Amino acid sequence: MSETVADVSALIIQTLLANPKVPRDISGSSKIVEDLAFDSLAVMNFVMEIEDSLDVSVPLDRLADIRTIDDLANCIVSLKQGD
Amino acid sequence: MSIFTKYEPLARSLAAVTNGGGRNPFSVVIDHPVSSTVGVIEGRETLLFGTNNYLGLSQSEAAIDAAIDTLRTHGVGTTGSRIANGTQGLHRQLEERIAAFFRRRHCMVFSTGYQANLGMISALAGKDDYLLLDADSHASIYDGSRLSQAQVIRFRHNDPEDLHKRLRRLDGTPGAKLIVVEGIYSMMGDVVPMAEFAAVKRETGAWLLADEAHSVGVMGEHGRGVAEACGVEDDVDFVVGTFSKSLGTVGGYCVSDQDGLDLIRLCSRPYMFTASLPPDVIAATMAALSELEQQPELRHRLMDNARRLHAGLNAIGLRTGPQASPVVSVVLDEVAQAVQFWNRLLDLGVYVNLSLPPATPDQHPLLRTSVMATHDAAQIDQAIEIFATVAREIGAGH
């Protein structure tokens, strides 16, 4: 029910590692665009997968401020707390 | 550091497409059209299978005559915005014609379809509202959502159940919810399940905007698009469209039964801060609309041609979308192969669109091929033959 930022980060990393093109050494501080070489469409599609696992919608305007995996995890946790 | 440094990756991608002596697919020049279906490219007559001129009306004699007559009486431009000095009697007349065609109370005409989406979406969805966009939406829809202050949520392409789930998550949040879908999607030619989306809209109390850019003049008994074909026009609150495809000219519009549409004229920046359509374009558009209305056989021929092209490309072992529609895209695996395929087609006299990721769904490169009502069977068969030759040459398909 109430996931922590660490839980959500771990889930994001697990989802990303299912994609063989993603580097194996990613962590919460990895930058999504620079370190994972995702283009804007790939970011949106991957966020959609996370949304489904966590039953949350991340508005696209929030994505603009997100750099790292931990940023995304923070954003999702605050959305889930109804912010 | 140059102001262009940030585009170095783009420059490298472009170089990868053109190295090996290939053409730049983004700067093909059609020297001049010979007819709606043939143009001169690199000095050679080339079959055009990559336009949005679905009914061939860009070359309509009636539209050309109407434009010339109107140039003589009205001049070449308006030099002003719709809300200042740029509305002439013709603009009003065009809006009435478009509204009557769609059997709607109101119509707003914009200078392009891009601006119609930008202008409607940004003005309808305010700060406390939600926009729900199909994941494969056209750039003009995404850009409109960025110009709006609304929260933007994407749902899976053509998936009403996924939309429903995302709307349920918003249960109890204040603010209007505006769903945006397209009629026919321009990359793969796939058709929206409009009745199912209309049901979600009714159940959740959301609003529905349909961009029928590629489907007006193409689908529905009277050519009003997918909403007409599915019998759910009453559920679509706003229809956006363009004159630049089946009508063969340029310009965009929104029709609606909502009286509020008149207020949008005073707050939609892409409507207010640009010059209005020139008079000859309006006259040509109205003439083309008359042809669209009076010649339903154009639509029937278009769909016959779509089926012929779709069946032919599948028969030679190429992979396309599942539905026969005026856009038939051949799906390839590798960008390099797609580039080579596209170059050889043009060498042999067939022009199609090369569409590369990330502008395509699923990261696959596409040869986006489109038919017209004015193609004859021999032209379609010849194009399929050339596709087969190139596929054999480079070992594509099965």
Ligand SMILES: Cc1ncc(COP(=O)(O)O)c(C=O)c1O
């Ligand atoms: C789905 C869709 N909407 C809108 C547009 C924009 O139309 P226009 O060419 O009139 O700007 C296009 C065409 O590019 C389109 O494919």
